[in-house]
Amino acid sequence: MKARYLPLAVLLAAAGTAQAQEEINVIGFSGVFADNYQRLVIEPFEAAHPDITVNYQPSRNSAETLALLRRQARNPTIDVALIDVSVAITANEAGLFAALDEASVPNLAHQPDWARINGDRTIAFSQDNLAILYNTETVSEPPTSWNDLADPKYKGRIAARLGDTRGVILLPILTHVAGGDYKESIDPGIEAMNAFAPNVLTWDPAPDCYAVVQSGEVDLSICWNGRSQYLHDTQDGIIGVAAPVEGSIGQTNTINLIEGSQHADAAQTFIDYALGAEAQTAFAEQSFYGPVNTQVELDPEVAQRIYGSPEAQEAQMTLDWPWVAERYARWIQRINREVIAVN
Amino acid sequence: MSTPTLSSTPPKRRHRGLLLVLLAPGLLALLATFILPMAWLFRASFSDSVMAAFGGGWTLTHYLAAVTDPFYWRVALNTLTLGVAVSFFAVLLGYPIALFLARTQSRWRGVLTALAVAPLLTSAVVRTYGWMVILGDRGVVNGSLQALSLIDTPLRLSNNSFGATVALVEILMPYAILAMLAGFGRLSTQLEEAAAMLGANRLRVFWRIILPLSLPGILTGALLVFVMAISSFVTPRLMGGGRVFVLGTEVFNEATVTLNWPLAAALSIVLLVLFSSVIVIYQRALRRLEE
Numbered sequence: 308m309k310a311r312y313l314p315l316a317v318l319l320a321a322a323g324t325a326q327a328q329e330e331i332n333v334i335g336f337s338g339v340f341a342d343n344y345q346r347l348v349i350e351p352f353e354a355a356h357p358d359i360t361v362n363y364q365p366s367r368n369s370a371e372t373l374a375l376l377r378r379q380a381r382n383p384t385i386d387v388a389l390i391d392v393s394v395a396i397t398a399n400e401a402g403l404f405a406a407l408d409e410a411s412v413p414n415l416a417h418q419p420d421w422a423r424i425n426g427d428r429t430i431a432f433s434q435d436n437l438a439i440l441y442n443t444e445t446v447s448e449p450p451t452s453w454n455d456l457a458d459p460k461y462k463g464r465i466a467a468r469l470g471d472t473r474g475v476i477l478l479p480i481l482t483h484v485a486g487g488d489y490k491e492s493i494d495p496g497i498e499a500m501n502a503f504a505p506n507v508l509t510w511d512p513a514p515d516c517y518a519v520v521q522s523g524e525v526d527l528s529i530c531w532n533g534r535s536q537y538l539h540d541t542q543d544g545i546i547g548v549a550a551p552v553e554g555s556i557g558q559t560n561t562i563n564l565i566e567g568s569q570h571a572d573a574a575q576t577f578i579d580y581a582l583g584a585e586a587q588t589a590f591a592e593q594s595f596y597g598p599v600n601t602q603v604e605l606d607p608e609v610a611q612r613i614y615g616s617p618e619a620q621e622a623q624m625t626l627d628w629p630w631v632a633e634r635y636a637r638w639i640q641r642i643n644r645e646v647i648a649v650n
Numbered sequence: 651m652s653t654p655t656l657s658s659t660p661p662k663r664r665h666r667g668l669l670l671v672l673l674a675p676g677l678l679a680l681l682a683t684f685i686l687p688m689a690w691l692f693r694a695s696f697s698d699s700v701m702a703a704f705g706g707g708w709t710l711t712h713y714l715a716a717v718t719d720p721f722y723w724r725v726a727l728n729t730l731t732l733g734v735a736v737s738f739f740a741v742l743l744g745y746p747i748a749l750f751l752a753r754t755q756s757r758w759r760g761v762l763t764a765l766a767v768a769p770l771l772t773s774a775v776v777r778t779y780g781w782m783v784i785l786g787d788r789g790v791v792n793g794s795l796q797a798l799s800l801i802d803t804p805l806r807l808s809n810n811s812f813g814a815t816v817a818l819v820e821i822l823m824p825y826a827i828l829a830m831l832a833g834f835g836r837l838s839t840q841l842e843e844a845a846a847m848l849g850a851n852r853l854r855v856f857w858r859i860i861l862p863l864s865l866p867g868i869l870t871g872a873l874l875v876f877v878m879a880i881s882s883f884v885t886p887r888l889m890g891g892g893r894v895f896v897l898g899t900e901v902f903n904e905a906t907v908t909l910n911w912p913l914a915a916a917l918s919i920v921l922l923v924l925f926s927s928v929i930v931i932y933q934r935a936l937r938r939l940e941e
Contacts, residue, residue: 648895
C-alpha cells in the first residue's frame with residue numbers, strides 16, 4: 308500500500324531540493340566527536356536553516372585533513388574544516404583558509420582574542436583539556452597534581468604519549484607548575500618530564516591512551532578529558548579523570564572557511580551558528596569539551612567535569628597558539644630526544 | 651651465405667615484441683604504484699616549502715638536516731642493529747626447521763611446509779598484539795614467573811627494543827624459512843652419505859657438507875628478513891613503547907605529527923640509498939661466495 312505513494316514522495320522531495328537548496332561539506336574529527344557534532348550542532352542548524360544541508364565527512368586526523376585540503380587547493384569541494392589549531396596555522400601559511408568578517412559571522416564578536424587566529428582565518432571553537440586518567444580499580448587515591456606523576460609508587464604504571472600535541476601542551480603546563488613561563492624557556496617542563504619518566508611504561512600506548520587504563524595495563528595515563536569523560540560514562544566508570552589543581556590547557560579545535568569555497572555564504576552561516584552560544588553550550592554539556600564563546604554560561608557541574616575543581620577552573624590556561632605553532636616541531640623534537648630517547 | 655643471418659633476425663624481433671607485450675601490464679603497474687610515487691617523493695624531498703610537499707623551489711636543506719643531525723645517524727644505526735639482530739635470530743631459529751623440511755622424506759612434508767609458513771596468513775598487526783599480550787607486564791611470561799615466585803617485579807620484556815626484536819623475529823621467520831628452502835637446492839643426501847662412508851661423523855658432515863652447501867640459502871634468507879626488518883614500522887611502533895626510534899617511525903612522525911613532508915621525504919630517500927648500498931654490497935659478496 309505504502310509503496311504506491313513512494314514515487315510521489317520522491318517527486319516532492321526532488322521538487323523540494325530543486326528550490327534553492329544549498330549543500331555544504333564539512334570535514335572534521337571522527338569518532339565520538341563526529342556523532343556529537345552531528346547531533347548537537349549540525350542537526351539543530353539544519354532545523355533552523357532548512358535551505359542548507361550539511362554533509363559531515365569524518366577524517367582520521369588533522370594531518371590527513373590537511374593533505375586532502377592541499378590536494379583540492381585549486382578546486383575545493385570542502386567548504387568548512389574542523390582541525391587542530393597547530394595544523395590550521397600551518398594551513399594558513401599555504402593560504403588554504405579565507406578570512407571571516409563580523410558582518411557575515413556576527414558571533415566572531417563573542418570570541419576572545421586568543422581564539423581569533425591569523426587574522427580571523429582560524430577560529431577556536433572548543434578546547435579539550437589535557438588530564439590525568441586513572442584506573443579507579445587500582446588507584447584508590449587519585450592524583451591531584453601534575454607533580455603526582457613523579458610519585459615512585461607509579462613506577463612502570465604510567466602511559467604517556469608525548470611526541471605530539473599532548474607533549475606540546477604538557478610542556479607549558481609543567482613549566483608553569485615549576486614556576487616558569489613557557490615563552491621564556493621550556494627547560495623546567497623538560498626537567499619535570501624527566502622527573503616522571505622513570506614511571507613511564509610506554510611512551511606510545513597501543514591501541515591508545517584510554518584503552519591501557521581501561522584494561523589495567525597502567526594506572527595513569529595522560530589523555531584528553533572529553534573522550535575520557537565519555538568512556539567514564541559508557542565503560543562502567545573504570546576510567547576516572549583527575550584534573551590537576553594547577554590547571555590545564557586544552558587541545559584547541561578550530562573552524563575554518565576554505566579559500567575558494569563555492570558556498571562561502573552558506574558556510575559562513577554555518578560557522579556563525581557553530582560559534583554561537585547555543586551550539587557551544589549544547590556541545591560542551593554533552594561532549595565535555597570546553598566552550599570558547601564568552602557568552603556561554605556553564606552549569607557548575609558541567610564546568611567541574613570539563614575543567615576540574617573550582618581551583619583548577621581558576622587556574623585554567625590558554626596558549627598563544629601562533630607563537631607555539633612556530634615551535635611545535637622543535638618542542639616535539641626536544642621531548643623525543645631529551646626525554647623519551649634517554650628513558 | 652647471408653640468408654641464414656637474415657632469416658634469423660625476424661623471429662628474434664618478434665620474440666622481443668612478445669616479451670614487451672607480456673611485460674607491459676607488470677611494468678605499467680610498477681610505473682603507477684612504484685616509480686611515479688618514488689619520483690614524487692624525490693621531488694618533495696627537495697621542496698623548499700614545508701607545506702607544499704610537491705612544488706615550490708628546490709633546496710638541499712632537508713638533506714642537510716637529515717645528514718648533519720647526529721640524532722638521525724643514531725636512528726639509522728638503531729635501524730641497522732635491529733635489522734641485523736632480527737635477521738640473525740630469524741635465520742638461527744628458522745634454519746633447523748628449513749633444513750628439516752628440505753631433507754625430510756615424510757609424506758607430510760607438504761603439510762609441514764604449509765604449517766611453517768601458516769603464520770603469514772595472519773596479519774603482522776594481529777601477531778604483534780599477540781606478542782604484546784605474551785610479553786606485557788601482566789603477560790603470560792611475567793605472570794608465570796611471578797606465579798612461580800621467581801621474580802617480584804615484572805621483567806621489562808616489551809615496550810623496548812627487546813620486545814620489538816622478539817616480535818619481528820617471529821613475524822619474519824616464515825620468510826626466512828621459505829627463502830632458505832628455496833636456496834637449499836644443492837643439498838643432497840648422497841653427498842652426506844659419501845662423507846659418512848669416508849668416516850666423517852655427523853657433526854663433521856654438518857660443518858663440512860651441509861652448512862657450506864646451504865650457505866647461499868641462509869644468506870638469501872637473512873637478506874630478505876633484513877630488508878623487511880629495516881623497513882618495518884608497525885611492530886617497532888607497537889612493541890617499542892615509543893622507545894624504539896627507527897627510520898620507519900621517524901619518517902612517520904615527520905609526515906604525520908610535525909607535518910614536515912619534505913624532511914620525511916628526504917629521510918625516506920636517505921633510508922633508501924643507505925640500505926640499497928648495503929644490499930648491493932651484500933649481494934656482490936653473496937655472488938662471489940657462490941662462484
